[in-house]
Amino acid sequence: MPLTKKEILFCILNGFLIGIANLIPGVSGGTFALILGLYDRLITAITSINGITVSVTIQFLIGFTNPTKREHFRKEMKRIDFWFLAFLGFGLLLSVISGAKLIQFLLQNHPAATLALFIGLIIPSLSVPYKLIENHGIKEWIYLIPGIALTILPSLFMGDTTGSENPLIAFLTGMIAISAMILPGISGSYIMLVLGEYQIVIGKLSNILELDSIFFLVAFALGCLVGLIVFTHFVKWLFKKYKSHTMTFLLGLILGSFFILWPFKDYANGQAIVGRSGEVKRDIQIATAKNILPANFDETVIPGLALLIGIALGFGLNQLENLKED
Numbered sequence: 001m002p003l004t005k006k007e008i009l010f011c012i013l014n015g016f017l018i019g020i021a022n023l024i025p026g027v028s029g030g031t032f033a034l035i036l037g038l039y040d041r042l043i044t045a046i047t048s049i050n051g052i053t054v055s056v057t058i059q060f061l062i063g064f065t066n067p068t069k070r071e072h073f074r075k076e077m078k079r080i081d082f083w084f085l086a087f088l089g090f091g092l093l094l095s096v097i098s099g100a101k102l103i104q105f106l107l108q109n110h111p112a113a114t115l116a117l118f119i120g121l122i123i124p125s126l127s128v129p130y131k132l133i134e135n136h137g138i139k140e141w142i143y144l145i146p147g148i149a150l151t152i153l154p155s156l157f158m159g160d161t162t163g164s165e166n167p168l169i170a171f172l173t174g175m176i177a178i179s180a181m182i183l184p185g186i187s188g189s190y191i192m193l194v195l196g197e198y199q200i201v202i203g204k205l206s207n208i209l210e211l212d213s214i215f216f217l218v219a220f221a222l223g224c225l226v227g228l229i230v231f232t233h234f235v236k237w238l239f240k241k242y243k244s245h246t247m248t249f250l251l252g253l254i255l256g257s258f259f260i261l262w263p264f265k266d267y268a269n270g271q272a273i274v275g276r277s278g279e280v281k282r283d284i285q286i287a288t289a290k291n292i293l294p295a296n297f298d299e300t301v302i303p304g305l306a307l308l309i310g311i312a313l314g315f316g317l318n319q320l321e322n323l324k325e326d
Contacts, residue, residue, distance in 0.1 A: 120310020147252020
């Protein structure tokens with residue numbers, strides 16, 4: 001087994017946390033990948049997958065009884081860190097299956113406390129990306145500003161753009177959305193809302209058997225694939241050439257996500273985007289609601305307690321990560 005039982009457990013746990021983060025409005029799973037110390041390894045593993053991987057896998061599936069082909073396949077899976085990706089993906093899938101309804105319930109009934117809890121979870125874990133910044137000069141820390149801005153600015157243009165059903169626009173939207181999902185602190189669905197394409201994609205999924213929907217969704221999927229390949233290689237190159245600058249920028253993205261996670265919002269006036277089954281998507285409504293100040297002290301009590309619980313859980317999470325390294 002390429003991974004020990006302990007490593008498998010932590011991969012599944014980390015994948016679960018990344019998946020839960022994806023269920024929170026306006027937050028990217030990349031946020032938790034970074035604060036868990038997995039971001040660099042994840043980017044490296046994804047960019048390791050290439051044509052050779054596909055070829056070796058096909059040869060293995062066709063002739064899996066051949067010892068040579070099995071050995072080539074084993075070595076290729078080790079090279080791309082397959083078991084890391086597999087168990088991380090398994091944990092992510094578990095979170096979507098088991099946590100989606102719970103998160104939706106909490107967002108529906110206790111949105112402020114839920115967002116405050118996630119702010120608390122993230123705060124102690126900021127030490128992880130901070131430790132990865134090798135140089136701490138002004139030239140590096142200045143990149144914190146564009147990172148924060150890139151997370152906050154899209155909210156200022158929410159709802160100002162009308163989407164298009166053009167397959168070329170769908171392709172470009174897929175490229176941009178998947179690139180945003182890779183970055184910590186930015187939600188791909190949030191960017192699609194800014195571009196005006198989110199509701200169009202939902203509509204096409206609802207009518208997936210129609211010919212124009214098929215063309216649109218195929219173009220969107222191809223855009224996601226191209227964006228994933230190009231952008232992950234770009235991020236890997238940035239890590240190699242400008243690690244401290246890049247890590248500071250990513251830290252800025254996470255700090256900017258606190259603006260999106262601000263627990264006091266005008267929830268009723270967020271965008272009422274209708275999902276495939278006809279329900280108003282609560283996560284989108286929350287992500288697009290305007291931030292406000294609490295009306296009185298009583299409104300801050302429960303979110304404040306949730307924040308403290310989140311901070312305590314965040315410190316506990318850090319201890320688990322330290323245990324993994326021992």
